[in-house]
Amino acid sequence: MAEKISLINDLKERGLRVTPQRAIILEAIEKLSGHITAEDIFALVQKSSPYISLATVYRTLDLLKELGLITESHMGTGTTHYALMTHGPHHHAVCRKCNRSIELPHDAFMPLVEKLHSEYNFIADANHVVILGWCQECQPED
Amino acid sequence: MAEKISLINDLKERGLRVTPQRAIILEAIEKLSGHITAEDIFALVQKSSPYISLATVYRTLDLLKELGLITESHMGTGTTHYALMTHGPHHHAVCRKCNRSIELPHDAFMPLVEKLHSEYNFIADANHVVILGWCQECQPED
DNA sequence: TTATCTGCAAACGATTTGCGGCAGC
DNA sequence: GCTGCCGCAAATCGTTTGCAGATAA
Numbered sequence: 001m002a003e004k005i006s007l008i009n010d011l012k013e014r015g016l017r018v019t020p021q022r023a024i025i026l027e028a029i030e031k032l033s034g035h036i037t038a039e040d041i042f043a044l045v046q047k048s049s050p051y052i053s054l055a056t057v058y059r060t061l062d063l064l065k066e067l068g069l070i071t072e073s074h075m076g077t078g079t080t081h082y083a084l085m086t087h088g089p090h091h092h093a094v095c096r097k098c099n100r101s102i103e104l105p106h107d108a109f110m111p112l113v114e115k116l117h118s119e120y121n122f123i124a125d126a127n128h129v130v131i132l133g134w135c136q137e138c139q140p141e142d
Numbered sequence: 143m144a145e146k147i148s149l150i151n152d153l154k155e156r157g158l159r160v161t162p163q164r165a166i167i168l169e170a171i172e173k174l175s176g177h178i179t180a181e182d183i184f185a186l187v188q189k190s191s192p193y194i195s196l197a198t199v200y201r202t203l204d205l206l207k208e209l210g211l212i213t214e215s216h217m218g219t220g221t222t223h224y225a226l227m228t229h230g231p232h233h234h235a236v237c238r239k240c241n242r243s244i245e246l247p248h249d250a251f252m253p254l255v256e257k258l259h260s261e262y263n264f265i266a267d268a269n270h271v272v273i274l275g276w277c278q279e280c281q282p283e284d
Numbered sequence: 285t286t287a288t289c290t291g292c293a294a295a296c297g298a299t300t301t302g303c304g305g306c307a308g309c
Numbered sequence: 310g311c312t313g314c315c316g317c318a319a320a321t322c323g324t325t326t327g328c329a330g331a332t333a334a
Contacts, residue, residue: 015313016313016314017307017308017309017312017313017314018308018309019307019308019313019314019315021314021315022314037298038298038299039298051315051316052315052316053315053316053317054298054299055299055300055301055315055316055317055318056314056315056316058298058299058300059300059314059315062300072218074216074217074218074220075216076214076216078220078297078298078323078324079297079298080220080298080299093258093262093264093266095264096267102262102264104258104262108254108257108258109254111253111254112250112251112253112254112273115250116235116246116250116273116275120235120244120246120278121277121278122235122237122244122275122276122277122278123275123276123281124235124273124274124275125238125273125274125275125276126273126275129273131254131258131266131267131268131271132266132267133258133264133265133266133267133268134264134265134267135263135264136262136263136264139265157288157334158288158289159287159288159289159332159333159334160333160334161288161289161290161332161333163289163290164289179323180323180324181323193290193291194290194291195290195291195292196323196324197290197291197292197293197324197325197326198289198290198291200323200324200325201289201290201325204325220298220299220322220323221322221323222323222324
């Protein structure tokens with residue numbers, strides 16, 4: 001319940017303004033959990049205040065990205081998806097068909113991340129990996 | 143040396159035409175190894191035949207995608223990257239800084255893919271996963 | 285010949301930006 | 310009141326598409 005306060009405080013601490021638009025957009029992002037697009041946020045935001053523009057949604061998303069509060073991911077489609085960076089690194093398995101997303105714990109990726117480091121000297125930026133595929137209900141039957 | 147013939151044969155077998163444009167584009171894709179963009183191909187192709195249009199490059203890429211000869215991946219940027227699907231499923235670790243890409247064997251991902259299946263009943267479409275991060279030479283020193 | 289390809293230029297969807305006005309601090 | 314923010318509309322970027330003419334088979 002007090003979650004959104006922390007987002008707002010983050011803005012204040014950086015000397016950024018807390019405008020009604022930003023507050024509404026932050027609230028919408030929290031309400032829409034999982035992978036959401038700028039349009040998703042825009043659509044929800046419009047219901048409470050129809051005068052908030054799409055450009056502002058994008059500008060706010062940029063801001064949150066810089067503050068490290070959300071992560072961006074690009075799946076098959078041309079549209080960028082965003083997700084709240086609430087509780088440390090986590091990942092998603094996203095269904096190609098129904099778009100449902102399953103949250104995966106970070107440790108599912110640890111062996112891979114460690115292997116990359118030890119064998120390839122590669123530091124994976126595995127804060128939010130997205131794996132595409134098919135969920136239980138949408139699996140090709142053949 | 144005879145590699146490109148097989149791509150061309152693939153086209154013929156499906157009753158598709160082997161036009162000079164397609165031959166040139168295929169050659170360019172082979173020459174530019176790793177993750178390439180449509181623009182990369184276009185730029186190279188222009189050198190040998192300036193009259194090939196960008197639309198044709200995109201159309202040929204679509205074709206190769208359908209034939210399963212290339213894979214598409216979306217990294218941080220808005221642009222789509224393509225890679226030749228030469229020898230079965232494989233993956234790439236791509237450096238955020240220098241863009242160098244390290245090819246990873248499929249079995250590095252097997253444990254993860256199996257875990258997704260057994261624990262989440264999720265079938266991962268892990269033909270070509272891209273992991274972003276930093277390579278040995280570009281690692282942040284902090 | 286004839287269905288498939290091509291080039292061109294216009295359309296497209298997602299995102300960004302310039303600008304004049306507005307409003308948190 | 311200053312500075313950062315907003316809404317608007319136009320610009321941009323990557324990609325797709327309609328159409329009429331060209332060409333591989």
